[in-house]
Amino acid sequence: MGVNLQNYHLTILGCGVMGGAVLNAILKSEFTPYPASITACVGSEQEAVSLRKTLDSKVEISYGEHNTEAVKKADVIILGLKPYLFEPVIESVKSGLADGDKLLISLMAGWTIDDIKPYSKYVARIMTNTPARFGCGTAIVSLSKEAEPYEEVVMNLISTVGKAMRLPEKNMDAATSLVGSGPAFCLLMMEAMIDGGVRMGIPYAVAKECAAKVMEGTAKMVMETGEHPASLKSAVCTPGGTTIGGLMVMEDKGVRSGIARAIEEAANIASELGKKK
Numbered sequence: 691m692g693v694n695l696q697n698y699h700l701t702i703l704g705c706g707v708m709g710g711a712v713l714n715a716i717l718k719s720e721f722t723p724y725p726a727s728i729t730a731c732v733g734s735e736q737e738a739v740s741l742r743k744t745l746d747s748k749v750e751i752s753y754g755e756h757n758t759e760a761v762k763k764a765d766v767i768i769l770g771l772k773p774y775l776f777e778p779v780i781e782s783v784k785s786g787l788a789d790g791d792k793l794l795i796s797l798m799a800g801w802t803i804d805d806i807k808p809y810s811k812y813v814a815r816i817m818t819n820t821p822a823r824f825g826c827g828t829a830i831v832s833l834s835k836e837a838e839p840y841e842e843v844v845m846n847l848i849s850t851v852g853k854a855m856r857l858p859e860k861n862m863d864a865a866t867s868l869v870g871s872g873p874a875f876c877l878l879m880m881e882a883m884i885d886g887g888v889r890m891g892i893p894y895a896v897a898k899e900c901a902a903k904v905m906e907g908t909a910k911m912v913m914e915t916g917e918h919p920a921s922l923k924s925a926v927c928t929p930g931g932t933t934i935g936g937l938m939v940m941e942d943k944g945v946r947s948g949i950a951r952a953i954e955e956a957a958n959i960a961s962e963l964g965k966k967k
């Protein structure tokens with residue numbers, strides 16, 4: 691049997707912040723095979739009414755008990771539920787999954803491929819982040835063995851958020867930290883740069899623009915040159931100059947290990963959360 695990808699129906703079960711970001715990215719993109727029809731599911735009628743005002747009219751909207759039907763007609767389902775709601779919600783729509791040949795693409799932190807497999811053996815586990823809302827997201831993708839033949843459709847659907855890369859599932863806790871929590875770490879660095887600029891007399895609005903543009907430009911330079919950040923950094927250090935002076939203060943204050951350890955800590959917490967559910 692396997693998953694039907696001819697004129698397939700896509701259902702987003704849990705179309706909130708993350709499910710909505712992925713859906714909007716898909717709606718703005720062109721790729722093949724493109725879903726022939728799409729349903730976005732939420733929990734409450736109230737949320738369904740507010741979603742209707744923002745979503746393209748070609749997307750059907752479903753809520754509450756109607757979601758079993760939306761699951762039943764789906765060939766591909768994106769799971770955008772809060773992790774603690776996965777079990778009750780998936781159990782409530784289980785009869786719609788009875789044929790067992792649906793591709794389940796999970797955006798949920800903490801739920802492993804094995805946890806999801808009782809509902810279908812075709813599972814893709816994704817860790818993405820909120821910049822997906824602006825087409826600049828990062829996504830890490832792991833697949834169950836049975837979902838391997840569907841790699842192309844998963845990568846096409848998920849690449850719409852920005853950049854999608856494959857990793858084995860054992861790296862998912864680290865990806866939860868680096869990719870999922872990463873924007874918060876960058877925002878703290880950006881906030882600190884703005885504070886420094888303001889402290890030295892630059893108006894806040896200009897300092898904010900400068901800090902954001904410096905981060906964006908630096909990221910672009912790393913991506914486009916392919917060079918190691920250390921080599922690009924050393925190229926801008928004039929002997930006896932301002933940059934090397936600032937970098938030495940950063941090293942004295944432990945900024946490098948602070949950031950690296952933050953990623954380690956968040957990954958350890960992700961692994962504990964996975965065990966607790």
Ligand SMILES: NC(=O)c1ccc[n+]([C@@H]2O[C@H](COP(=O)([O-])OP(=O)(O)OC[C@H]3O[C@@H](n4cnc5c(N)ncnc54)[C@H](OP(=O)(O)O)[C@@H]3O)[C@@H](O)[C@H]2O)c1
Nearest residue numbers: 704705706707708731732733734737770771772773798799
């Ligand atoms: N937000 C992030 O930065 C981020 C980053 C990485 C990964 N994630 C992952 O993304 C997942 C979703 O997080 P989120 O922040 O997008 O949560 P969210 O905004 O609360 O979205 C959850 C959605 O699920 C819906 N829902 C609740 N009960 C439902 C039901 N019975 N049937 C169908 N839909 C139902 C909710 O609708 P109602 O509002 O009507 O209840 C809501 O639209 C989580 O598992 C999280 O681990 C999030």
